[in-house]
Structure formats: C-alpha cells, structure tokens
Amino acid sequence: MVSFLGRIGRFAIDQIAGMGRMFLFLVSAILLAFRRPAKLRLIVYHIKTIGVDSLSVVALSGFFTGMVMGFQGYYSLRKFNAESWLGSATALGLLRELGPVLSAFMVTGRTGSAMAAELGTMRATEQIDALYSMAINPIKYLVSPRIIAGLIAMPLLTAIFNVIGIFGSYVVGVGMLSVSSGSFFSGMENSVVFHDVYSGITKSVCFGLIITWICCYKGFHASPMATGVSQATTESVVLSFVLILVWDYFLTSIML
Amino acid sequence: MIRVANLHKSFRGQKVLKGVNIEFARGKITTIVGTSGCGKTVLLKHLNALLLPDKGEIFIDSVDISKLRQKELYQIRAKFGVLFQGAALLDSMSVFENVGFPLREKTKMKESNIKKKVADRLEQVGLGEMGHKLPAELSGGMRKRAGLARALIMDPEIVLFDEPTTGLDPVLATSIHQLIARTQEAFGFTGIIVSHTIPQVFEISDYVAMLANGVVEELTPPEVFCSSQNPIVQQFIHGKTEGPIQVL
Ligand SMILES: Nc1ncnc2c1ncn2[C@@H]1O[C@H](COP(=O)(O)OP(=O)(O)O)[C@@H](O)[C@H]1O
Ligand SMILES: [Mg+2]
Numbered sequence: 001m002v003s004f005l006g007r008i009g010r011f012a013i014d015q016i017a018g019m020g021r022m023f024l025f026l027v028s029a030i031l032l033a034f035r036r037p038a039k040l041r042l043i044v045y046h047i048k049t050i051g052v053d054s055l056s057v058v059a060l061s062g063f064f065t066g067m068v069m070g071f072q073g074y075y076s077l078r079k080f081n082a083e084s085w086l087g088s089a090t091a092l093g094l095l096r097e098l099g100p101v102l103s104a105f106m107v108t109g110r111t112g113s114a115m116a117a118e119l120g121t122m123r124a125t126e127q128i129d130a131l132y133s134m135a136i137n138p139i140k141y142l143v144s145p146r147i148i149a150g151l152i153a154m155p156l157l158t159a160i161f162n163v164i165g166i167f168g169s170y171v172v173g174v175g176m177l178s179v180s181s182g183s184f185f186s187g188m189e190n191s192v193v194f195h196d197v198y199s200g201i202t203k204s205v206c207f208g209l210i211i212t213w214i215c216c217y218k219g220f221h222a223s224p225m226a227t228g229v230s231q232a233t234t235e236s237v238v239l240s241f242v243l244i245l246v247w248d249y250f251l252t253s254i255m256l
Numbered sequence: 257m258i259r260v261a262n263l264h265k266s267f268r269g270q271k272v273l274k275g276v277n278i279e280f281a282r283g284k285i286t287t288i289v290g291t292s293g294c295g296k297t298v299l300l301k302h303l304n305a306l307l308l309p310d311k312g313e314i315f316i317d318s319v320d321i322s323k324l325r326q327k328e329l330y331q332i333r334a335k336f337g338v339l340f341q342g343a344a345l346l347d348s349m350s351v352f353e354n355v356g357f358p359l360r361e362k363t364k365m366k367e368s369n370i371k372k373k374v375a376d377r378l379e380q381v382g383l384g385e386m387g388h389k390l391p392a393e394l395s396g397g398m399r400k401r402a403g404l405a406r407a408l409i410m411d412p413e414i415v416l417f418d419e420p421t422t423g424l425d426p427v428l429a430t431s432i433h434q435l436i437a438r439t440q441e442a443f444g445f446t447g448i449i450v451s452h453t454i455p456q457v458f459e460i461s462d463y464v465a466m467l468a469n470g471v472v473e474e475l476t477p478p479e480v481f482c483s484s485q486n487p488i489v490q491q492f493i494h495g496k497t498e499g500p501i502q503v504l
Contacts, residue, residue: 131346133306134362
C-alpha cells in the first residue's frame, strides 16, 4: 500500500518536473533568441522549410475542407432559406476556428514530426554534444530559430488555408449549387469583422509556438537510440495535437 | 593538467563510474582502454562537462569544473577539441563548412583566411578533394578524418579522441595514429584517446589507463602496461571471458 502510494507520488513528481523542464526549455530558447548574434539566416531558412514543406498539404486540406463546408453549410442553411449566407458562414468558421486548428494539425504532421526526428537523430549521433563541445549553445543554434520561424510561418500558412478554403466553398456553393456569386461575397463582407481575423491570427501564432516548442523539446531530449527517436516523434505529434486543442478552447473562451 | 577525483556517475540506477581517479599529464597522450560499455565515453564526456558528475571533482588547470556556472562551462569547453565516436559532423552542412564551423561561429577571422585554414587542414587529413561533399556521402573513415580536422581547427589545448580508429582497416588506423602523433608534436596538445586498437595505439601513447568495473585500474607507460601482472589487465589484453572483469 505504501509502495503503491509512493509510486503515485513519484509519478506525480516526475510529471511536474517534466513540465518544469519543458517550460524552462521554452524560456531559454526565447531568451537566447534575443542574444547576439541574431541567427537571421537560420530563421529565414526555417521559415522556408516550414512553409515549403507544409504548403502543399495545407493547400490541399484547405481546399477540401472548404468544399465540405460548402456542402454542409448549404444543407443546413437551406433549412432556414438562408443559402445566401453560405459565404459568411464559411468565412467565419474558417477564419475563427477551422483554419488555425486544421492547418496547425497539418504542420504538426508534416513539419513538426520531421523536426522532432531531425533533432532526435542529432542527439543520437552526438551532434548536439558536438555543438556543446564547440562551445556553441545548441538551443540557440537549433531551437530558437525554429521557434521564431514557427511564429512567422504558421499565420502565413493559416492565411493560405483560409483563402483556399473560401475558394473551395465558393466552387461548391456557387459552381455546383445554387448560391449566387454576389450574395456569397456580400454576405461575407457584411458579417466578417476585423476581430474575427485577429482572433484567428492570434490562435495561429500560438499554435506555431506550441508546435515548434513541443517538437523541438521532444527531439532535443530524445534518448540516444533509434527507438528513442521514433518515440520522440510520436510523442511530439500526440502532445502537439492535444495542446493545440486545449489551447484553442482557452483562446476561444477568452476572445469570443 | 587534468585531474579526476572520485568520480561517480549512474544512469537510472545503473552505476557506470564508481569512483574514478586519474590524472592526465599535460602535453602527453594518454590512452584509455576498457571493454565496450564500461563507461569510457561517459568518462570523456565528463572532462569537458557534457555530463556532470553525481559525485566527485574534475579539475582542469586546478579549476573544479563540476562547480562552474553555465557561462563558465562554455569557456572551459572552448579549450577542448573533440573527435566523437561517430565523428558527429553536422549533417546539414558540407565537410568544408563543418570543419570551418567553429572558426565561423567563434572567431572574427576573415572569410578568406577561414577558407585557407580549412583547406590546409583538409589537405592534412587527406580530404583535400572532398570538401564539397555532405557527411552522409563519405565513408566511415573519411568522416572520422573530417571529424579530426574539425577537432583540431581551433588549435585546442586538450583533444579528446573517442575511438578514432574503431571500424577502420589496419592501414587507415595506422595513418590516423600517425596523424594524431604528428599533430600532437606540432601543436603540443594534451591528448586523451579511447581506443580498442591495441597494441598499435600504444606506439603513440605516453600512458595507458585501464577502465574496468567503474574504476581506473592501471595508469602506466605502455611498455609496463603490457607486462603488468594485474589480472584485469591480463584478462583484457588476452581477451579472456573468465576473470575479474565483469562481462555482461
Ligand atoms: N545518456 C545516457 N543515458 C543512459 N545510459 C547511458 C547514457 N550514456 C551512457 N549510458 C550507459 O553507460 C554505459 C557506458 O556507456 P559508454 O561510456 O558509452 O561505453 P563505452 O565504454 O563503450 O564508451 C552503457 O551501459 C550505456 O548504456
Ligand atoms: Mg564509447
């Protein structure tokens, strides 16, 4: 009985210590990002890899999400004779919620997992130790640029997702069903306000931070074996998904 | 001078080092031998503070590095050049960029001078033509030589070699040994080599240390080492499975 309680206690302490380490990791990565010399070249490079890697999946999933919203929105709105609101319904749904969350999922799957695997491999092959031994701080060199790049690339990808999604809904609503092109756009113009765009962008910036933070942390601290790398990759994806959804709930409830 | 006193280290309950005491002479080459998995790499990683001791002290020029703060650790690490077991070249960069990387990051040297120095060093290790290749495109031996060039590029006071010749053919192994001996004579660094390539590595060593069962068993000049009566040393040199070394 005592040993059982002891195990629970140890588990709780380990979990809390783990959270503390993760948080310290983030804090030091952010502080080091401001330390000279700034790694501009690396930041640009990682914006490019995050953006280019994920662009095709983001575009594709955006288009299909938009088309589905076109059908589903049309079906629901027709019950109230409000098909002409299809444009505004799609735009609000995408801008406020689906755009940031779904594109964050896509980026996690495409880029985040690759990031965890890359850093995990660097850990396993002693490249991270090599950086330390050359007196180069690997957090500043490997992690900070990726986090900054995530903060910048994620809202851009989300914006692309939104635009393509709205286009997808337009193709379905106006092209295949009977919504008029004019009402599709005028409804959107009337109902979407700046706050909707703003809240979506805020979310996507936060998700960019979550993805790069979690995936870098898991990769950086992978245990130095091949199984350690695969485990780190899986954990980083699962934890990113969960944190994205939880954080999405918080942001939505605050900014509604 | 480097002195390790009563160094203990364990990983998740597995005791790897159980009170290591050893002194590495300045300007000399000391070779550490021991069975695979006995903690040689772990010991090396303590010397430049890649790992921190559970207990015990490590003195570099009479500074106890286990008590230093992060920032001071970086200054200590700058004294070291390290050749890692798998070379640990950064695989996103070409060989040339890898070798020049410490210069570019840590010095204010002009680009043209960096190019010249790196080209010189690559020439020395016989990789003059290979600079543009990525580490993944090289053979194991070439990677080790590139790693050696990188370890020496900052003209360090102390150089750690983790199994520089493991997995290489005997000819290449000898050439790496000669390379280490030559550069050591030229630059006068303190060399610490972990190696299984015995007895060839003894030719370039001033001292040999034997790590077994978590402690240093012997620290003697190589001639004495081979004729040592210590049963642990005898078992190791002759590769016997029966004896005082606990084989898994
Ligand atoms: N970072 C680590 N985490 C857990 N165990 C480790 C770690 N590094 C080394 N070990 C363990 O310590 C022991 C000694 O490893 P090492 O020093 O690499 O051996 P070798 O003498 O062959 O270089 C091994 O059993 C290894 O599993
Ligand atoms: Mg080793």
